[in-house]
Each structure stands twice: as C-alpha cells, then as structure tokens.
Amino acid sequence: MYRACGLQVIPCFAPSEVTKGGSWKRPKLSEWAEFQGDLVPDAVFARWYGAAGEHAARDNMGMLTGRASGNVFVIDLDDQKGPAADNWWRGVLAVENNGIEPETCRQQTGGGGRQLLFRARPDWQAPTNRTPVGVDIRGQGGFAVLPASLHESGRRYRWVPGCAPYEIEIALAPEWLLVAVDALVAQHGGDKGGGTRREQTVPSGGDYDAFGHQRDGREWKMTRLIYAAVIDWYRECPIRPGEAEERAKALEKYLIYESLVVSRLTDPRKTKAELLEEEGRGWTLFWQKWQALMRKWEGRVAERARKPKPPPFGFEPLPEESKLDIGQPLPLLLSAEQFVAGFSPPAYLVDGVLQCGYLYSLTARTGHGKTAVAMYVAQAIARGVPMHGNEVKEGTVLLLAGENPDDIRARFLVLADAYDFKAEDLKMRFVDGVIDIAAKMPEIRAEAAKIGDLVLVIVDTGAAYFPGDETNSNSQQGAYARLLRQLTFLPGKPAVLVNCHPVKNALRDNLLPMGGSAFLNEVDGNLTLWASAERQTTLHWQGKFRGPEFEPMTFELDIADSARVTDAAGRLMPSVVAKPVSELKLQMEEGKQESEENMLLRAVATNRNSSIANLAISCGFVGATGKPQKSKVFAICSRLVDEKLLERRGNKYRITPKGKREIGWKDDNE
Template identity: 40%
Template sequence: MTVAATETKVTNADLHAKFGGNVENGWVKGLTILGQEAEGYTVDGRVYLQKTHGPYTAKELSAFANMTLCPGLPLHSAQSRELNDTAVDSTPTPKPANDNREQKWPGIVSSGDLVRGFVPPDYHLEGIAQAGFLYSTTAMTGTGKTAVLLLLAAHTALGTSINDREVRKGRVVYFAGENPDDVTMRWIAMAHHMGFDADAMDVHFIKGTFSIPKMFARITAEVTKLGGAELVVVDTSAAYFQGQEENSNTELGRHARDLRTLTTLPGAPCVLVACHPVKAADATNLLPRGGGAFIAELDGNLVLTKGDSGSIRLHWHGKHRGPDFEPLYFDLQTVTAPALTDSKGRDVPTVMAAAVSTGENVKRRVEARRDEDEVLLLIDKDGSKSILDMAEILGWQKDGQPHKRRVSMATEKLIRAKLANHVGRKWKLTAAGLDAASDARAERFKASQAAAGITGMLANRRRPDPSDDADD
C-alpha cells in the first residue's frame, strides 16, 4: 500500500474530483491513475492507495499531494521496488513499556506534588488488567486461551462482571488471525448459551493475518470509524509476527513494540495478546515465546493453567505491573448450538469458557483432595487394580457407568505430585506417597472419631430423663 505523506490536507472528495471513482464506506474505489485502476482513502490528509507497497517520502509524492499527476507514481509492486528501497516508514514509533523507557533525569518533587500527581489506575478488568496497557495471555495448547479471551470480549460488550470483578463496558476489536473459523464457531455457541444477540453485540472481528505496523494507519482509521475501542484482543502473537526467527530477541522485542502501538488507538484500549509459551514450559513458569526482550515490553504476563479443582486458573507469571490479585477460575465446556451445524445438519461441538465462583472452586478443591486420598489409599492396599476396577470399587459413577475420568484425574494429580507411578501395569506409591497415605489414614481416623462423638452427643440429647418418669 502506498502512503503519500503530504503537507497539503487531502480528502476523499479531492481524490474523487481528481481521479474519478466512487466514494463508498470511506473508500474511493475505481480511481484511474496513469491509466490504471486503483482504490484508496485518506486519513488526516494522508493518501493511502491499495495495490502498492510502502510509504514514500514527501518529496517523491509532492506532485501527487498537490493534486497533479505524478509520472513516477507506481501502482504495482514490480514498479514500486526502486522507491521502496528509499521508503520512509510512516508508522508511529512504538513507545516502550512503561518500565522500559530510556533513562533521563526525572527531577525532584515535593511530598505534596508527589501525592497530587498520583493518577488512579483505570482498570478494564478490575484489579487485573488496566486500560491502555499491554498484556500477554500465555497458556499451553488446550488450556483455553481463545475461550477465555472471547468470554472477556463478551463481558466487555455486555458490561457485566466476571464473578465479583467489574469489567469496563465498551467496544471490542478482536484480531482473529490464527484460526478465524474456530473463533466464529465459538462465538455462535456463546451467543446461544449466554443469550446475547450477535447482531447487537459491539464486538468487531478482523479475520486473517497482516503486518500490524504496515497496516497501523488503516487499523486506526477503521477503529476511528467505529468510535474507538475499549478492548483489543490479538489471537495470537505468533500469527502476526513479521520476523524471520521467533527465537530472536531483537525481532521479538520489535514485535512487542508493534503490538504496543495498539494501546494508542482511540479509546486507549486494554490490549490482550494470546501467546504460546516457551518450549519445554511447565505450569509453574509459563512465559511467552520471545524471552526477556518480549516480556520487557509488556505490562504483564497473564497465564492460564489447569487448577487442582479441574478448572482453568487465571493468574500471572514473570511480570505484572500492579498489586497481586486472587486468581480467577473458569470451566471449559464442550457445547453445541442450533445454528452450529455441518453441511449435513449435524451438530458441530465447540468449546466455550464459563466463570467459576471462588466458593465453588474451593468446594471442588476439597472434593478433588478427597478423591486423591481415596485413590491413594486404594493403591496402597492393592496396586494391581485398573482405572475401571478402582471406579467400580469406589462406587464412582456417571450416567450409570463407572466414572473412569474421575479416577484418571486423581491418578494424574498423584503422579504430578510424585506420590505414585504406574510401572508394568501396576500402581505403586513412592516414599512420599506412602507418607501421604499414612497421613490420610490418620486424618480419616480423627474424622471418624469426631463424627462418633457428635453422634453420641445427639443420642444422649434424645434419650428421656428417668427422673421425669419418677415425678409422674
């Protein structure tokens, strides 16, 4: 795309008057320049032409800016290569992260000036993510990045809280670069299950990938037409990466600064970028790909991990500008919707996120711990039992069938905690597992003793007093 950096303010009407065509939805289509057809638009007096590449110097396009024919104006990449070599990038220079600016003398302020100069944080997601800030949202595959970000987009448009955390109501722009079809299916299902009208939602999607720095002026123009945005979601960082090597600190640092320019869009949006973690990452240290150079340009790294209760846990790793916060929890639900079918009318399942209250999560954690103890003691008694056998012995059922998944979740946690392992078709407790089993038996004994004591007290209260009969 050719960008004419002009001193003269040019409008779409000027383009139409000089080169013909039709003005449609902010574009001038059917322009005839040097006998070739083009389309373009203007923003703040600058001219943008489709089918060409690169911004050019004011000198090279001064004739065009003054609305005279420019013999050297190319309209195709093959013709524009020579000028591209001397092109001047018109994209605004991204500002560094708030804690990564070049050092300069700040001056000395008094105690009173310090207090008076305080600017209260403006939260988009209360206590977690601020307006005008850039955050990565890092998670392993299958942990709900897209599902949670779409849920936040819906709550933003609806202006509804997530549990007890207020969400700023406003417009959302969602960059669906990695898998726009998947995003579409999820959104259809969410409309059905959350009960919103997709036509009435102030959420706008950009399908496909492109260079954010090269298209920044166009992005700004389109967001301005919408009336600004309060939330921008980029799904994913990798989909919009323009470098050659994703392990290059220099290229990833530049990419993060390109993403930060989105916080300068009208409305000062909070920008959330879905990120894949570094290779060989684990749930205790989820950092986005790009290393220190990338994360240094962010205001925080939000992470999604699988919690002990089976829910997805939203917290942070590595960096977070602001006070710590209690985690949020979500369920990932496999759902269908009447409008979500294949070409033969069969249901197409998809996944959506739903918030889980703190109380419900605590309840689930207690139940999960109880399940782990049950399986731990069963393995200690007889490690030869299969998952199916254990479900039947424990009496765990779902839909009338042995609940094997419940047993599997418990055994997976025992393995992660290094309390048990499975070798040669047999379960075996580790030394730590044997200690844990001993503790579990002791806790059970105490609980049974306490229960017996309470039962005895209640029985004594119900027993009639013999002295009452004597008085009669």
C-alpha cells in the same frame, strides 16, 4: 531486478498525486535523505515491493543515486528543451572518446529527454547539479525516475532497446567523463560535497521496520505529536501550566514517540533512547521543540486551538511550524516536584484486574481454556456486565482471530446462546486471519478512530501474528512485544490481551510465554490459566504483574452447543464456554476433588499394578451403566503426576514418597 543490480529503488509520486504545478518527480517518502547511504534492509524492501507490498507494480518508482546505489550517477540530457544539452554531450565525446557513445544503461524519459547511468570509482563523490544548459547530474543526494513509471505526458519511461540493466552492465565511468562532470559543476555550481543535503517531501506515512516502528520521517512525526499534544492541552485549559507540569507532560508524550520509532543506529550496549539521542532524534530535540511551541502559548497555539478540532491522528502542522526556534533546553535531571507531577491514577477496564492502556499476555497450555476465558472477558466488556463479579468499563472489543478464525466463529455463536445475547448485536470487531500488524497499523488506527470506544484488543494468538523467524530470539520477541504495545495507543487507549502458548513442558509453576524472555519483560502482566480439576480452570498471574494483587478466579469449562453451529450433516458441534464458579461452589468442588485425589492415591498405593479400569472400580468411579470412568481416572492421575504425587511407569502409575506423605503413609525408605 533493479535491486539485484544494486540500485536503491524507492516509491515515487505519480503526476496525479500532486497538486497542479507541483513537482511529482520526487520520492514518496519523507526525509528520504536517510536512505542515501546503503541499500535498505530486505524486510523494508519487501514491505514496499513484496507480494503484499505497500506499493503495487503500477506505482511510479525511482532510484536514489550516489552511495546508496553503489556510487551510480545519472547524466540527464534534456534534448527536447533545446540543442544545448546535446551539444555539450557531443562536444565531450568528440574531444575525449572519438565521438563514440559509451556502452552503458540508457533510458528515454517520459518527457522526451534521455538519461545515461554510470558507476563512479569509490573515491569520487558524485555531485548533484542542475544547469541552465539542460544537463543535470544526479549524484549523491539525487533522485531519478525509473521505467516503467508514468509521465505527466501520458507516456512511460522506458529503457533504450538493449540498454536496460538486465541487458547491459552499468559502465564504470572513464576518467575523462569524471573530469568533464567536475568541469560542468565548477562552471555552474552544484552539491559537490554530497553529504549534507536533506531534502524533504510531503510525508507519506514514513517507512517502518518489521515491528511497526517508524524509521523514516521521525522528526516530522515528533513535530506532529508535539503540536497535537500542546494544542489539545490548551483546549483543556487555556491557562499556561507551570514548569514542572509542562516537563511532566512532555515526558509523557516523548515516551509515546519513543515507542513508535526506531533508531537507524545499532549498538546492543545502548538503549533505544541513547541511540535516538546520538542521531539527534531523541529527548533533547523533542524537549527543544516542545519548549519552542510552549513559548507561543498565547499566540500561535491559542490561534490553532480555537479552530475546530481535526479528526484523530489527522493533525498536520504548517510547513513553517516544523522549523521552530528551539532555544536552550532545560536540565535533564528532574526535581522531586517535577518527577511526581507526571503521576496518573490507574484507569481500570476490569476493576482490580485489567488496566486501560496496558499490555497483558494470557499464558496457558492447550486445553486449559485461554480462548474460552478470553472470549468470556470479551463478551462481558462488550455487554457492560461484571466479569467474575468485577465491574467493567463497557466498550467495543477487537479480536484478532489469527490461529483459527473458523473455531472463533463457532465459539462466538455458542457463547451467544450460552449467555443469551444476539451475536450480531455485540459490540465487537474481528480481524479474520493473520495480518502484518506493522504494515496494517495505519488502517487499524484509522478504523479504531471511527469506532470511538475501543477498550480491549485480544490477539489470538501471539504466535500466529509473530512476524519474526526465530521464536526464541530475545531481540525479536522484545521487538514484537513493543509492536503489540502500539495497539494500546489506539484511540480509546485499549488494554491489549495476547493469548500465548507457554514454554515447553510448562507446569503450574512456570507458565511463562513461549519464546525469549524479552517478551515477558515488555508486557505489563502475564495472566495464567491452569486447569486443576475436571472442566475447571483458574485465572491468576505469574512472573510479572503491574498493579495490586487480585484473588484467583475459577471458571468452569462447560460443554455447550448452538443450533447455528452444525457440521455438513446437520449434527450439533459442541464447543467450550467459560463460566464463573462461585466461591461456595468452588469450596465444595475443592473438597470433592481432594477427597477423590486421596482416594485414588490410596488405590494406587495399595494396588501397584492395577489398570486404569481397576483403579476406577476401586474408587467407585463408575457411570450409570456400570462402566468404569477411565477418562476421569486418567485426568486425576495426570494432575497428580504434575504435582509429583504420582509417577508414570509405562501404562501404570506408582505413588511417590511425596504422595505417601500426602495420605499419611510412611515412606518405605524412612
């Protein structure tokens, strides 16, 4: 309701959330001055106060006065502290308005005072002013607690009956009232300019966009990251590093910072780095803060480094440390020595295939085995056994089961029986169903820190967790990929594997993730699966892959079951399990497959109007009972159509010129 009235509503501390004697009448956001210009976007407000918002209805709330709320200002009369405030207000009314109270929104505060809301004309800057006579003005840069917030007295703020925003309009302030406020400010001082205040409160985690990038409290995040990085660096080696090494380390940490935040400015012609720089929240400020702290290497840094190391992501610099003497930054252009000093050798999760801290998509059509192969990879890493002959780094695997959690449960139990391990003992964690990854990122990070050895995150599927409203939007898909990349910064620096559906009508040569091309641009590699034979699928890559080339890996999609997976009638429910295919077996299978394909091509070429059943009989594809194996013929024909060796006409198949050349027949048109 407040937002519908154009008021900038934001979370507020409760009296119980601050130490005794501290001020709780303040926003529950750091650097809240960043919200003083306009109403926050709908997506941000929904995360605060939506159905699954971070701040429940029982939480205190307040409003930012001034431009953010349509130039609304508040006259706060602390009548309970003495007669001075009431005398001033009654005197103004007696002289200017015949002693009549203006009709506008009014509230009774929990402490016994009263507040009146007015809307000023656009060209008048509402001041923020505290006075010794008990009259406070909340204008630009100001904040006021709103009903039904709880006061430290135990009472709640409430609207005067008939004077709530849903019952009466916020009155346009008459000229005499603006003159009276100006006179009050002239007598007692105040922030008449209104545009330079930057009040800070204790950070509460900040505000995030829809893809988890922090927008509020970025400078605090920057300072925390720098302090944690420098002090950890000292703990590794107390000898101060050289200039080139120092800058390379700072660049490495800045890229992490940049991936976690977003600019408030928007300009499609500029990069995020350029926009952050324009705001004064980019590389220049980062490097200045870094240098300022490095100058204290033998002093403050050494002192803090000798103290016990805090929990992951729990480091908080002291308040005075966020105001560093930043001095002059070094040049932006690096020497060759400085540039190459930042090289870090790759660390593999799966030797030669998956690197730690990398983001990968796994793209395949439905039925080509992406979930089965992803779960095979998961169990191999969780158990510390080779993955298709490649050594792995053992550790805990997190699987986000968003598309079909019940199917994942069944597959997991069948997988355990197939590979002879106990499901309950495997080093795996799961997210049951779809969550808002951006909103839950702090919880994910905290729980990952407790795990300690998280090495792989599997997202099943990318489409299930996509928070946008347009899957083909490059901007939304790019932002989503950057959100998923944040998972690679979890404790343990895990690799992230995202199961993706391909583009529409995808064939073997265009297995790219569905949606805007920006998603592919943001990942480190696009792994693919293509089932080219009965119950066999091949893992390789397409479109993009950072790292050395690896040989394709073929898996058999075996049908298996488990006594623990049955339907309501007690019948076994088979599931698909991926099993590696050896090179020898693969060669034998390829030879058999080629022979069967050529046999079927000749049968189609010879019998143009044959049915599926007749083609099966012609090729000798019959079962033990003598019935034609129509499903086998259909599967082979489908592959041959994909490879453009056959074409389908109604319920029949015809061989193409390419198919004729494949079996050595001369094209009729040649």
